[in-house]
Amino acid sequence: MNYWLLKSEPDAFSIDDLRKMPGKKDHWDGIRNYQARNMMRDDMKKGDMAFFYHSSCAVPGIVGTVEIVKEAYDDHTALDPESGYYDPKATPENPRWCMVDVKFKKKFKEIIPLTDLKQNKKISTMTLLKKGNRLSIMPVTKAEWNAILAMAEG
């Protein structure tokens, strides 16, 4: 079982939006980066857990956890000209992009701000904190997962 971090802009889709969905589930669409797609397609398995990260907002940080409940399948928004995620190079035969389904698990009492994450020496090497990192999906080690959960409880 693997651990992940999923970024989303809360103005577009927040953890509260996910919690309000029927069954507290939704598809994680709109991934348009090959590195992120490949990890999602090849390594993300049903039962994996992920942090929900709010980016591009007043206080960026980790707000809770979700579970992967369906493994990668075609991202139909790539084929939809009306969608903001439309990719003119995607075809029904080769949609290029995929998505997974996630289910809300937990919202932390308070966000763990990026500034706090940066100060925790236990997770100083994590991908999220590397300079210039822009991946919207990234792997998290078990040690990092546990260290961050401890911050949420502490």
Place this chain on the structure above:
DNA sequence: GCCAACGTTGGC
């Protein structure tokens, strides 16, 4: 709104 960092595109 700025800008650093990175990914993608396309001409050659």
Place this chain on the structure above:
DNA sequence: GCCAACGTTGGC
């Protein structure tokens, strides 16, 4: 296959 130009991300 190189690399300049361009677009996007995302913290600040």
